Amino acid sequence: MIDRPALADFLRRRREQVRPADVGLRGGSRRRTPGLRREEVAQLAGISTDHYTRLEQARGSAPSASVVAAVARALQCDEDQRDHLFHLVGIEPPRRRGEPHVRPGLIRLAGLLGDVPVILFTDVGEVVWRNPLAAALMTDLPEEPGRARNVIWRWFTDPDGRIAPRDDWERLGAAHVSDLRATHARRAGDPDVSRLVADLLRVSEEFRELWQRHDVAVRRQDRKTFLHPRVGAVELRCEVLVSEAGDVRLLAYFPLEGTDAADRLDLLRVIGTQDLRIDAT
Known part of the structure; x- marks a missing residue:
């Protein structure tokens, strides 16, 4: 079962830890908060901004395994963080040998x-x-x-x-x-x-x-x-x-x-x- 509050908190905190330069984006001097914006995470993951925003707001439909994996890549999660993200969604993490992970x-x-x-x-x-x-x-x-x-x-x-x-x-x-x-x-x-x-x-x-x-x-x-x-x-x-x-x-x-x-x-x-x-x- 999906743990919506914990999922929302993890996504928000992880997003704040990723610098724009880490993913090839311009930081800019006018950013009001550290880390990535929600729309940037969504674009990097290849999903809609609305879908990602709902996840951070602890609402909306549960994401699929492919979406979870894409979000984990966008947020530059290591394998342990990726597996934790899967657990929060209520999905068994992929086998590490069978599911390539991009460092x-x-x-x-x-x-x-x-x-x-x-x-x-x-x-x-x-x-x-x-x-x-x-x-x-x-x-x-x-x-x-x-x-x-x-x-x-x-x-x-x-x-x-x-x-x-x-x-x-x-x-x-x-x-x-x-x-x-x-x-x-x-x-x-x-x-x-x-x-x-x-x-x-x-x-x-x-x-x-x-x-x-x-x-x-x-x-x-x-x-x-x-x-x-x-x-x-x-x-x-x-x-x-x-x-x-x-x-x-x-x-x-x-x-x-x-x-x-x-x-x-x-x-x-x-x-x-x-x-x-x-x-x-």
């Missing part, structure tokens, strides 16, 4: 790379954090947590939504599957991996054919072209930093040498950035 330090590191698109993925392909430039580059990615933010699921269930040139589809699809194969082998029996693979095998013939090849490779670098509706084709070199446990990846996209990608990113930064930095009023 606050990794989010802080990602936040320092503001000049290039940066994304944090779990090892099953779910986007758990991205900087404003990455949000502007991947315009088709919704804010709500869950399967809709899983790039592997979206790749094989919504081919029409792919934002890469058709000539790259075969290579990128094979890379998704071989990387997931490595995760499936390393985390054999973990429910989140097993469910994702089973669902993909059920709904995608393309995935089934690639899965049957038994290709295995953790993706550590790549080249990718993003077809953006406003700035056109952006050719990028992707460098992947894998966490020690292998359950979280930091992807940084750098302009490909010999292309105009840097100019296109500069243009995107001006006209298309979804800026999470909210000026005080």
Whole structure:
């Protein structure tokens, strides 16, 4: 059963402890209270401000497990704090091995790379954090947590939504599957991996054919072209930093040498950035 008063108190106190700079936001001199604003936590977690506000006011509907995990990431909770948050909501915390946890330090590191698109993925392909430039580059990615933010699921269930040139589809699809194969082998029996693979095998013939090849490779670098509706084709070199446990990846996209990608990113930064930095009023 959800402990609403304790949940509200924990969220409020934790929010006050997180500095805007810790999550890549401007602090500003006109903030009346320390820490983050409610709307900033909501935006970082990918939920509505109203939903988060109700949680801090000890009212409203109980949050789902995916929302609790997203709020814990936004508030930079460590694993113990995250588990406590789950207990307050009345939900069993995820198994630590089966549910990747993004350390606050990794989010802080990602936040320092503001000049290039940066994304944090779990090892099953779910986007758990991205900087404003990455949000502007991947315009088709919704804010709500869950399967809709899983790039592997979206790749094989919504081919029409792919934002890469058709000539790259075969290579990128094979890379998704071989990387997931490595995760499936390393985390054999973990429910989140097993469910994702089973669902993909059920709904995608393309995935089934690639899965049957038994290709295995953790993706550590790549080249990718993003077809953006406003700035056109952006050719990028992707460098992947894998966490020690292998359950979280930091992807940084750098302009490909010999292309105009840097100019296109500069243009995107001006006209298309979804800026999470909210000026005080």
